[in-house]
Amino acid sequence: MIDDLKLIRPGEVRVRVAPSPTGPLHIGVTRTALFNYLFAKKYQGSFILRIEDTDVERSKKEWEEDVIEGLKWLGIEWQEGPDIGGQYGPYRQSGRGEIYQKYIQKLLDEKKIYYCFCSKEELEAHRNYQMSIGEPPRYSGKCRDLSPKDLKKNLDAKKSFVLRFKTPFRKVGFLDMLRGKIEVETDAFGDMTVAKDLTTPLYNLACIIDDFEMKITHVIRGEDHIPNTPKQILLAEALGIEPPKYLHLPLILGLNKAKLSKRHEARSVLEYKEEGYLPEAIVNFLALLGWNPGTPREIFSMNSLIQEFSIEGLQSGGAMLNPQKLTWINAFYIRQKSPEKLTELCLPYLIESGLVEPFFGQEKYPPAYGGELITQQFKIKETAEEISFNFLKKVVGLYQERLRKLSEIVELTDFFFKKELAYPKELLKWQEYSCKEIKETLDRLKKILARPKPIEWIKENLERILMSEAEKIGDRGKLLWPLRVALTGKKASAGPFEIAEILGKEKTLARIKEARKKL
């Protein structure tokens, strides 16, 4: 089956992702989209976005927007889709009624489908009966051979109906590119409903028609579609069209090893964005979930994925989400950013938290990084103090290797933007030293900083002075720990010298005095 791939000619591949806009773009759909995209790119083919919105009640425009925005954010771009069109449109099923009608009419003319007037209650009763005797639930065939007279009578009476497929009684199989031969007895599902009316096909019919009309060559989709595939192939045969090749990806499992649940894992990828995950991290993480490059390499950019991606590396068993690994990859990509870029990425979080404000009259969210941003001014909200982009860059830079998600920048660096720090005085104590000794240390620090030296001198020499002072004491921690707490109010932080340097002489001194008062 993999040999088939050798026959693929570059440029001929056409794949699609076909989400229904009844929910957000979650991780599962995203990964399917990614693999389709990689496959298309690998063979210089086309990747198409199709919106399967035949379920009018549950489909919502906002979910479609979520899908489009999410995929774009990740850099998964399509060559044809509802927003940009293409030569096989429309790319929303809701706009394809005319196309479907043609096929449905054909099936009807050829007597391959028939009207079924059975009521829901009737069907359900029958289904329950079949399940009770251990048989697969399938249609009884009651309306299959309705006489033309009865048909006309029902139609005239405007009885509600569905269209059913006369499923032939036999085996249907296909060659899955990942799993090999998959075969089922059609007996397992019987006469399936394929359309609600003459213009509205149900999922399987719509799907096979669209895949054919859009000249899709390979369908790469989740394993949950395996049972649909034989049905679609059957319909393709009835329609006299060639079905595409199929590949069923393993599912991404939630933390409970079950399909992604609506409540937790099935959140929109845009929520990951809000939390401060980087698109390259999500892409990298998702690629490694169910695929392996055959080398120990773990870090892949989109471009390297396109190069390295291969069907052979695909896994067939379901893969559980590993949030810690995502976090690890995210932290990696954060460390790779330039300080300017990272600052720009962190800015919205600092602003959203209310710590920092863009300067009066400017946009809430600064424009994308560029020359302009560097010259932009900001304010510390609490003190109305003006700060520069450069100041923020220093702050963010200090925490670059400690950041795992962009959103963490707030709790990590809030002390830079606060007037007063709230922390218990016990925090100032280092190991077994007494209150008195800590007081003495703080007094020493005060004295050093209060020297009438120019600010510049202090800035350049602070670390040297404090370190030599610490050496004198004999225990660095005795000096540095209280200093850290005084400056940050936290038990974990970046180095106190660097913090003092950014804070400036005045604030540093003020905070040491504050700390001294506490004791």
Added chain:
RNA sequence: GGCCCUGUCGUCUAGUGGUUUAGGACGUCGCGCUUUCAAUGCGAAAACACGGGUUCGAUUCCCGUCAGGGCCA
């Protein structure tokens, strides 16, 4: 209930009959660096679901059981 898919450390995985004392990554734990945290370096614990075959030899092939998952309403 029926049908289908899957089954290597907690998780993601390498492994396609002997070269394996089953390798890597995340996580966990320990040690080093160190004022804390992080980063980083080193190290440790941790897996072939079970039972039958096939074979000189099975994690690897076949069958069954079990387990997990999916679909059908």
